[in-house]
Amino acid sequence: MKRTLYVSSAAAAVLLVGGPVAAAGAAAADAGRALPAVSTAVRASVDAEGAAAAALKHYPGVIESLDKDGSTWHVNIIGKNGTYAEVEVGSDGKATTRGTERNDDDRNENAALVGAKVNAQKAITAALAAHPGTVWSVNWDDDDNDGSSQKRYWDVQIKSGDGRTQNVHVDPTSGKATVSPSDSDEDEDGDDSDQNGSYENYDSR
Known part of the structure; x- marks a missing residue:
């Protein structure tokens, strides 16, 4: 006007x-x-791969976890000097350090993660090949599952076009992706087509 x-x-x-x-x-x-x-170009929201790249460019190291909260990605990184950092990546791809913490006692616990052949970015690629969709979170999981040994894997949460979520576990050594029926919304609804408990595997190698 x-x-x-x-x-x-x-x-x-x-x-x-x-x-x-x-x-x-x-x-x-x-x-x-x-x-x-x-401008005729429309900026798309940053996906998991873009958030990982932006976070690591801002704060070099190894990603421990990556989670989406609305339009913001929260990325936890173990820096090259062993310092933890929480980095936020906005929808515009801009990365900001929200806080850092150093604990030398955690170095031994993080040795497997830092030395893993398959990092978070490769885990994303393998998980999407096994179960296409939109990655919502990536987390390093090293819980003691059987009381005697450590079972380490990347836990990748993927949302399908219909809004359902599916967890895919990626082996940090082989890169094999395992679609986990027990973690899917389909299981909760009783609609999971894989009723015999078998897993769908994908080897990223």
Whole structure:
């Protein structure tokens, strides 16, 4: 509205001294100057791969976990000096360090993660190949499952187009992706097509 009023005023001023033709020319010129440049490109929301890349560029190291909260990604990174960092990546791809913490006692516990052949980024690729969709979170899981040994894997949560979630476990050594029926929404609804408990595997090698 302001631009229109400005054009009309300019045209009226010229009309007093130059007549209708001059006024029309002035109005066109003013309109050309007033119109902002419009970009046809639309920025898409940053996906898991983009968030991982942006976070590591901002704070080099090894990703321990990556979770999406609304339009923001929270990325936990173990830096090259052993310092933990929480990095946030916005929908525009801008990364910001939200906090750091150092605990030298954790170095031995994190040795398997830091030395893993398959990192978070490769785990994302393997999980999506096994179960296409949108990655919502990636977490390093080293819980003691059987009381005697450690079973380490990447836990990748993927959302399908219908809004259902599926967890895919990726072996940090072989890169084999295992679609876990027990973690899927289909299991809870009793609609999981894999009723015999077998897993769908994908080897990223």
